Amino acid sequence: MLKSIKGRLLLQIGLLLLTIVLVLEAIFAAAVYTYYFDSARQIVQSRAVTAATLSNQFMEGYTLPERARYILENLVPGESSRVEVLDLQGRTVVDSYGFSSSQRIRTPDVRVAQQGGVGSYTGYSKAFKQRIMAVSSPLVSYGEVIGTLRFSVSTEPLYREVAKLIGWSIGIGAAVLLLGFGLSLIIARRIVAPIKELTVISRKMATGDFTAKAVLKHNDEVGTLAESLNHMNEELSKSEKMKNDFISTVSHELRTPLTSIKGWGETLVVGGLEDEETTMLGLGVITSETDRLIGLVEDLLDFSKYQAGEIRMRSVPVDLNNLLAQLDLQYSLAGNRRGVVLSTRLPGEPLPMHADLNRLKQVFVNLIDNAIKFSELNGEIRLTAVREDLQVHISVQDDGEGIPAEDLEKIGRRFYKGSSKMSGSGLGLAISKEIVRLHGGQIKIDSEYGVGTTVTVTLPLAVESAEAT
Incomplete structure (x- = not known):
C-alpha cells in the first residue's frame, strides 16, 4: 500500500490532518482551561480582596x-467559598464553618499575603482530599499585617x-479526521486513477501496441x-x-544484388566459362552487384555507429578546396551510367579547416551520388563552394x-527513405548529417517538386589559418 502513490498520498495527508487536529486540540484545551480557571480565580479574588479591604478600612485597631x-458574620448570603482567617503562623483562627485549627497552612498564596500582597494557589488539598483554588489577602492594622x-x-x-468540553473537542477532532481521511481517499483516487490509465497505456506501448490513446480529462500536470x-x-x-519500411527496403536492396550474383554465378557454372564474352559480362555484373552490397553493408555499419553515438572524427589540418577538386576530377573521368555531367565552381583560394578528410569525402560523395541518381538522363549537377568570413557553403x-513538400522535413531522419522508388538504403543523408554536425556544421535542403533539389553544407574554417590567409 505504502509503495503506491495512493498509499503515500493518504499517509502524508493523514499525518498532516493528525498534526493539525492535535495542535488545534492542544490550543483549544489550553484556552478552555485558562478561561475557566482565570474566570474562577478573578471571582474568588474579587471577593477576597473586597472583604479584606472593607475590614482594613473600617476595623482598624480591632483584634484578629x-x-x-x-x-464571617457579614459574608454574602449563599457564599460558596470556604472562608478562613489565619494568623501570622498560618493557623486557622476560625473558618466559615465555625472551626479553628492549629495546623499551619503554608501554601504560596498565604506566604504572599503575609508579605502584604494578594496571592493565589491552585493545587491539591490533603485536608479535604480534593483539588482547590485559593486566594489570600492580607489583613492590616496600622500598616502592619496581622493576619x-x-x-x-x-x-x-x-x-x-x-x-467534558475537551472530550467533545476530541470527538469533533476524530470526526474531522475521519471526514478528512475520506475526502483524502476520494482525492487520491481522482489523482491516481488517470496515472493508472497512463500506466496501462504506456505498458501497451511497450509491447508495440500504439493504438491506445490517453484521454485528456483535466488541464493540469x-x-x-x-x-x-x-505525442x-x-x-x-x-x-x-x-523502421518497418526501412527493413523492407533494405531487404529488397540486399535481395536484388544477391539474386543477380546467384543468377550469373549459376549461368557461368552451367556455361563452363567457354563463352568469353558471356563470362566477362557475368563477372562484370557480379563485381558491380558486389560493390552495391559492400556499399549497403558500409551504410548499415555507419548507421549502427551513428545510432550508438560512436562515430569518431580524426581531425587534421586539411584544405577543403583540394578535396572538392579531387571529387570534380574523379566524377569527370569516371562518368556514370545516367550520363549526368558534374559542373564545379570552386574559389581560387584555399579553404583550410580541421576535419576528418575521409568522412567529409563520404558526405560529398553521398550528396553527389544522390544528385546523379535523381537527375534526368544526361542532365547536369552543379557543385559550388562559396567562402563567407570563417565559413564555407558547399552546395x-x-x-x-x-x-515532395510532405517528405522534405522528414528527409534525413532515421529509417526514412521517402516516397522515391530509387534504389538505396535511405541511410546516407542521416549519416552525412551526423558527420557534418560532428564537424560543427549543418546541412540544409531546399527542394521544389518537379524542379530540382539543392543541398547546402555549411562548415567552419580554421580560425588561425583563415586569418593567415
Whole structure:
C-alpha cells in the first residue's frame, strides 16, 4: 500500500490532518482551561480582596479574632467559598464553618499575603482530599499585617466541565479526521486513477501496441503528461512504421544484388566459362552487384555507429578546396551510367579547416551520388563552394524530380527513405548529417517538386589559418 502513490498520498495527508487536529486540540484545551480557571480565580479574588479591604478600612485597631467574627458574620448570603482567617503562623483562627485549627497552612498564596500582597494557589488539598483554588489577602492594622483572609473553592466541578468540553473537542477532532481521511481517499483516487490509465497505456506501448490513446480529462500536470504520452505514442508509431519500411527496403536492396550474383554465378557454372564474352559480362555484373552490397553493408555499419553515438572524427589540418577538386576530377573521368555531367565552381583560394578528410569525402560523395541518381538522363549537377568570413557553403544542385513538400522535413531522419522508388538504403543523408554536425556544421535542403533539389553544407574554417590567409 505504502509503495503506491495512493498509499503515500493518504499517509502524508493523514499525518498532516493528525498534526493539525492535535495542535488545534492542544490550543483549544489550553484556552478552555485558562478561561475557566482565570474566570474562577478573578471571582474568588474579587471577593477576597473586597472583604479584606472593607475590614482594613473600617476595623482598624480591632483584634484578629474580632475581625474574623465580623467578616464571617457579614459574608454574602449563599457564599460558596470556604472562608478562613489565619494568623501570622498560618493557623486557622476560625473558618466559615465555625472551626479553628492549629495546623499551619503554608501554601504560596498565604506566604504572599503575609508579605502584604494578594496571592493565589491552585493545587491539591490533603485536608479535604480534593483539588482547590485559593486566594489570600492580607489583613492590616496600622500598616502592619496581622493576619490573612483566605477564600478557597473546590475546582473539581471546573475540571469536570473542562474535561467534558475537551472530550467533545476530541470527538469533533476524530470526526474531522475521519471526514478528512475520506475526502483524502476520494482525492487520491481522482489523482491516481488517470496515472493508472497512463500506466496501462504506456505498458501497451511497450509491447508495440500504439493504438491506445490517453484521454485528456483535466488541464493540469496529469493532462500535460497525457498529451506528452500521446505525442510520444505518435512519434513511436511513426518510427515503427519507418523502421518497418526501412527493413523492407533494405531487404529488397540486399535481395536484388544477391539474386543477380546467384543468377550469373549459376549461368557461368552451367556455361563452363567457354563463352568469353558471356563470362566477362557475368563477372562484370557480379563485381558491380558486389560493390552495391559492400556499399549497403558500409551504410548499415555507419548507421549502427551513428545510432550508438560512436562515430569518431580524426581531425587534421586539411584544405577543403583540394578535396572538392579531387571529387570534380574523379566524377569527370569516371562518368556514370545516367550520363549526368558534374559542373564545379570552386574559389581560387584555399579553404583550410580541421576535419576528418575521409568522412567529409563520404558526405560529398553521398550528396553527389544522390544528385546523379535523381537527375534526368544526361542532365547536369552543379557543385559550388562559396567562402563567407570563417565559413564555407558547399552546395550540390540538381534539376531532377525534387522532393515532395510532405517528405522534405522528414528527409534525413532515421529509417526514412521517402516516397522515391530509387534504389538505396535511405541511410546516407542521416549519416552525412551526423558527420557534418560532428564537424560543427549543418546541412540544409531546399527542394521544389518537379524542379530540382539543392543541398547546402555549411562548415567552419580554421580560425588561425583563415586569418593567415
